[in-house]
Amino acid sequence: MRKILNVVPLLIFCILLAYLFVLLNEDKNDLTSALIGKEIPVFELPSLKDPELVFENKDLKDLPALINVWATWCAACAVEHPFLLELSNNKGVPIYGINYKDSRKKAIDYLKRKKDPFKFNIFDSSGDLGIDLGVYGAPETFLISKKGTIIDRHAGALNSDIWDQKFRIYFHQD
Amino acid sequence: MKMRYFILIAFFFFPLELVQSNAKEVYPNLSEQEVGRFVDLTHNLRCPKCQSSSLSGSNAPIAIDLKKIIYKLILEGKSNKQIKTYLKDRYGEYILYDPPINIFTSILWFGPFLIFFLTLLVILIYIRNRSTR
Amino acid sequence: MIPEIGHIFLISAMVFAFAGGVFPAVGIFKKNAFLISAYKPLIISTSIFALLSFLMLVYSFSKDDFSLLYIATNSNTNLPFYYKLAATWGAHEGSLLLWISVLCLWSLAYFFKTRQEEDKYRCLTFVVLSQIIFSFISFTIFTSNPFERILPISPVQGVELNPLLQDFAFTIHPPLLYAGYSGLSIPFAIVISALLTNSNKSIWARQARSWTLLSCSFLTLGICLGSWWAYYELGWGGWWFWDPVENVAFVPWLISVALFHSLLVTDKRGFFINWSILLTIMAFASCLLGTFLVRSGILTSVHSFALDPERGVYLLIIFGYFIFSSLTIYALKSKARESNQSYSLYSKEFGLLLNNLLLVILALSILFGTFFPLIYEGVTNGKQISVGAPYYEILILPFAAGLALLQGLALFLGWNATEDQSFIKRILIETTVIFIVYNILVYVFLGEITAGAFVSGLMFCWIVAGNLIDSFVLNLKSSHLYKAIIRRFSLILSHTGTAVLILGVGIVSSYSLENEIKLSKGEVYSFGEYQLSFEDISMFNKKNYESEMAIIGVTDMAGRKMAPMFTEKRFYPSAKQVTSEAAIKSTIFHDLYVTLGDDLGKGDWSFRIQIKPFVRWIWFGAIMIALGTCLASLTSMKRKE
Numbered sequence: 001m002r003k004i005l006n007v008v009p010l011l012i013f014c015i016l017l018a019y020l021f022v023l024l025n026e027d028k029n030d031l032t033s034a035l036i037g038k039e040i041p042v043f044e045l046p047s048l049k050d051p052e053l054v055f056e057n058k059d060l061k062d063l064p065a066l067i068n069v070w071a072t073w074c075a076a077c078a079v080e081h082p083f084l085l086e087l088s089n090n091k092g093v094p095i096y097g098i099n100y101k102d103s104r105k106k107a108i109d110y111l112k113r114k115k116d117p118f119k120f121n122i123f124d125s126s127g128d129l130g131i132d133l134g135v136y137g138a139p140e141t142f143l144i145s146k147k148g149t150i151i152d153r154h155a156g157a158l159n160s161d162i163w164d165q166k167f168r169i170y171f172h173q174d
Numbered sequence: 175m176k177m178r179y180f181i182l183i184a185f186f187f188f189p190l191e192l193v194q195s196n197a198k199e200v201y202p203n204l205s206e207q208e209v210g211r212f213v214d215l216t217h218n219l220r221c222p223k224c225q226s227s228s229l230s231g232s233n234a235p236i237a238i239d240l241k242k243i244i245y246k247l248i249l250e251g252k253s254n255k256q257i258k259t260y261l262k263d264r265y266g267e268y269i270l271y272d273p274p275i276n277i278f279t280s281i282l283w284f285g286p287f288l289i290f291f292l293t294l295l296v297i298l299i300y301i302r303n304r305s306t307r
Numbered sequence: 308m309i310p311e312i313g314h315i316f317l318i319s320a321m322v323f324a325f326a327g328g329v330f331p332a333v334g335i336f337k338k339n340a341f342l343i344s345a346y347k348p349l350i351i352s353t354s355i356f357a358l359l360s361f362l363m364l365v366y367s368f369s370k371d372d373f374s375l376l377y378i379a380t381n382s383n384t385n386l387p388f389y390y391k392l393a394a395t396w397g398a399h400e401g402s403l404l405l406w407i408s409v410l411c412l413w414s415l416a417y418f419f420k421t422r423q424e425e426d427k428y429r430c431l432t433f434v435v436l437s438q439i440i441f442s443f444i445s446f447t448i449f450t451s452n453p454f455e456r457i458l459p460i461s462p463v464q465g466v467e468l469n470p471l472l473q474d475f476a477f478t479i480h481p482p483l484l485y486a487g488y489s490g491l492s493i494p495f496a497i498v499i500s501a502l503l504t505n506s507n508k509s510i511w512a513r514q515a516r517s518w519t520l521l522s523c524s525f526l527t528l529g530i531c532l533g534s535w536w537a538y539y540e541l542g543w544g545g546w547w548f549w550d551p552v553e554n555v556a557f558v559p560w561l562i563s564v565a566l567f568h569s570l571l572v573t574d575k576r577g578f579f580i581n582w583s584i585l586l587t588i589m590a591f592a593s594c595l596l597g598t599f600l601v602r603s604g605i606l607t608s609v610h611s612f613a614l615d616p617e618r619g620v621y622l623l624i625i626f627g628y629f630i631f632s633s634l635t636i637y638a639l640k641s642k643a644r645e646s647n648q649s650y651s652l653y654s655k656e657f658g659l660l661l662n663n664l665l666l667v668i669l670a671l672s673i674l675f676g677t678f679f680p681l682i683y684e685g686v687t688n689g690k691q692i693s694v695g696a697p698y699y700e701i702l703i704l705p706f707a708a709g710l711a712l713l714q715g716l717a718l719f720l721g722w723n724a725t726e727d728q729s730f731i732k733r734i735l736i737e738t739t740v741i742f743i744v745y746n747i748l749v750y751v752f753l754g755e756i757t758a759g760a761f762v763s764g765l766m767f768c769w770i771v772a773g774n775l776i777d778s779f780v781l782n783l784k785s786s787h788l789y790k791a792i793i794r795r796f797s798l799i800l801s802h803t804g805t806a807v808l809i810l811g812v813g814i815v816s817s818y819s820l821e822n823e824i825k826l827s828k829g830e831v832y833s834f835g836e837y838q839l840s841f842e843d844i845s846m847f848n849k850k851n852y853e854s855e856m857a858i859i860g861v862t863d864m865a866g867r868k869m870a871p872m873f874t875e876k877r878f879y880p881s882a883k884q885v886t887s888e889a890a891i892k893s894t895i896f897h898d899l900y901v902t903l904g905d906d907l908g909k910g911d912w913s914f915r916i917q918i919k920p921f922v923r924w925i926w927f928g929a930i931m932i933a934l935g936t937c938l939a940s941l942t943s944m945k946r947k948e
């Protein structure tokens with residue numbers, strides 16, 4: 001009995017050690033969106049380019065689609081921009097933009113200079129729509145299903161690896 | 175001599191009251207109790223962008239925005255629970271520093287106490303057995 | 308040139324450590340006296356070369372040798388000299404060298420303190436220590452070498468020491484903390500040695516206890532300093548965040564406290580032998596685990612160092628090797644020790660058993676809580692939660708209460724059984740008396756009695772009554788008072804320190820005041836018993852930062868002007884970081900804490916103002932604990948067998 005008892009700490013330790021090895025080899029995840037499976041939050045916000053024009057949920061018609069949250073003050077957004085262009089121009093992926101807490105003039109200039117991959121851009125100057133979406137920084141990209149529900153969210157710059165892993169299959173692409 | 179000492183201590187110890195004077199609050203129009211709630215909430219909600227910091231202790235843009243939202247919700251008369259739910263709906267359980275109570279987390283909440291009492295029981299039985307030998 | 312010498316010295320130390328970890332053990336196995344006695348020159352050589360290597364790194368920092376990658380990333384010419392030296396342990400690679408140096412200092416201290424002992428047993432302790440030293444040096448050289456050069460062109464200017472760390476408390480916090488952590492290697496080595504030599508003498512228990520007490524003392528100071536530093540440096544008045552890295556320092560502390568209590572029983576009465584051995588291994592394991600967690604990137608934290616999986620694997624292997632082998636030795640070598648003696652439930656033995664149960668379960672729970680978000684994410688396939696202050700505060704309260712209860716009884720329970728049970732009535736009366744006085748004071752001066760103040764006050768009064776007051780009351784008439792206190796001085800000091808700490812925590816948690824206000828120049832704001840006026844704000848440049856400093860005039864209730872407060876926001880161009888420097892006015896009973904906020908335009912600035920009553924008591928209590936444990940350690944080392 002005594003002998004068996006003496007081995008227990010060793011066994012517990014081995015389990016702990018194995019678990020730590022597993023943890024070491026796992027990928028680090030960014031924050032999982034709390035909105036997965038839910039509908040896009042209700043919004044009514046002006047367009048970036050035309051302050052008189054107002055967008056609402058029903059304007060997100062071309063689904064499935066990506067919603068990309070970006071700003072001119074965000075360096076990583078500039079890095080992912082070419083890839084967004086490739087997605088929308090070459091692969092025909094609908095991308096709706098949310099210009100997040102930015103200057104209207106700067107954003108319009110930016111799109112003129114770097115070309116515009118977005119179907120249209122929502123001007124979220126206060127960041128309130130961002131908060132409703134659970135955005136905590138830029139850039140972030142949401143994957144929207146045919147029915148208008150949020151399937152996934154990627155925080156950080158989008159690139160071809162992440163596109164392949166997370167989003168591509170929803171668009172029936174090769 | 176003793177009297178002077180007493181008065182000196184009394185000055186240090188005078189009942190602390192928040193006097194809402196002419197100063198402009200960064201978050202104005204809150205009653206004393208609401209300020210307390212604001213402080214509590216911002217201390218006990220996690221900044222989603224920071225590695226490990228509460229909203230109170232962070233200057234990240236999202237933290238500042240969320241503090242403004244909390245302030246707005248308090249003004250609207252929402253309770254602490256409603257405010258926490260509002261944020262949880264958008265940012266997930268992660269933003270709350272107290273873990274939820276469900277089947278999985280029950281081991282976290284009740285485990286330590288259960289283990290303590292069980293171990294104590296085992297030890298007491300062992301000691302009882304040993305002394306009756 | 309100097310860095311190369313430092314590098315060579317480090318490699319030499321590694322070689323000596325390897326030899327010291329292998330050959331004397333072989334000597335014991337083959338009964339070769341020469342090999343056995345070789346442990347002495349080997350441990351000395353290892354330590355000296357390691358320490359010299361560390362000094363070379365420090366020297367290189369002082370000379371701004373930016374050809375070393377480590378120095379180039381952590382220092383620059385504008386850094387004040389003192390911080391250049393301290394930058395040596397400002398990041399992962401250098402801090403490892405500090406750890407190794409401290410471990411070697413411990414080894415040397417243990418070597419010179421235990422001169423007169425039996426060779427085989429003593430030899431084995433240094434074999435174990437050498438192996439530990441070897442593990443860390445090899446880890447440093449192969450994965451985290453501070454002597455790595457940038458070739459062929461070295462930068463003319465370096466980057467920066469993290470601005471948050473450019474502070475006095477920071478410079479001594481890691482050395483103290485590492486002294487605490489690495490010091491637990493000594494009892495570990497002692498215990499392995501005792502197991503392997505099948506020693507029946509219980510000398511090892513007293514030795515292990517002395518060294519555990521000393522390590523715990525350093526650990527207490529290190530953690531205390533970390534808390535104090537976070538309080539004034541991070542700018543928002545918190546002093547403990549249940550950050551994973553903080554937890555991972557708290558756990559060894561709790562275990563080491565349990566350990567020196569358990570070793571007391573083992574030493575004096577021969578009970579809990581196997582438990583003490585196991586607990587010593589656990590204590591050392593928690594240190595290694597802590598090192599692993601902090602440096603492997605598994606747990607994200609404001610403190611995390613290197614985030615390199617290769618390093619993580621290496622550290623995990625070190626962790627696995629020492630704990631696996633020690634637990635195997637334990638499984639094989641620990642004897643079923645049946646004692647024909649027993650002890651009643653009203654005894655010191657049982658009290659200390661409860662003490663251990665509470666401390667260890669608390670420690671393991673905190674460790675579990677730290678890992679829990681990761682486990683939860685794995686089990687629920689991606690859901691993320693946070694385990695933070697609300698959980699830990701609820702967790703720790705009953706355990707702390709139980710420990711406080713036991714502390715009050717500490718001096719009265721007798722070994723084996725307690726004959727004289729009259730003390731219960733006495734300390735109940737003493738507690739009630741001072742508790743009533745306490746509540747009156749709280750009500751008069753703080754305005755209301757909250758649950759936090761009530762509970763922590765109760766614990767405070769109970770501990771103080773049992774440890775301090777009763778000694779006075781009982782011995783007041785006799786000449787024994789002086790002797791009674793001196794004999795128990797370290798115990799009274801540490802236990803009272805705990806009481807002071809608990810009181811500080813309780814009061815600051817319940818009665819802190821905080822507000823964020825907008826002031827324009829000249830405006831006055833009443834807060835608590837103070838009138839604060841925003842007098843001026845100016846910009847100036849220092850060696851490596853630009854500062855905006857606000858001057859706050861302070862008047863007390865009676866209208867008398869007090870010394871003004873200065874709060875700053877600093878911008879460090881090299882690191883591109885902004886830090887806020889809080890202005891703190893301290894008295895014994897509270898701190899007035901002002902932090903400069905943001906420029907709101909039109910000359911308006913925001914300020915965060917807080918009053919933190921009794922916050923200093925937390926660190927004062929911790930210092931008392933550190934002094935008490937240090938004293939207990941030194942007196943027990945002095946005692947002859």
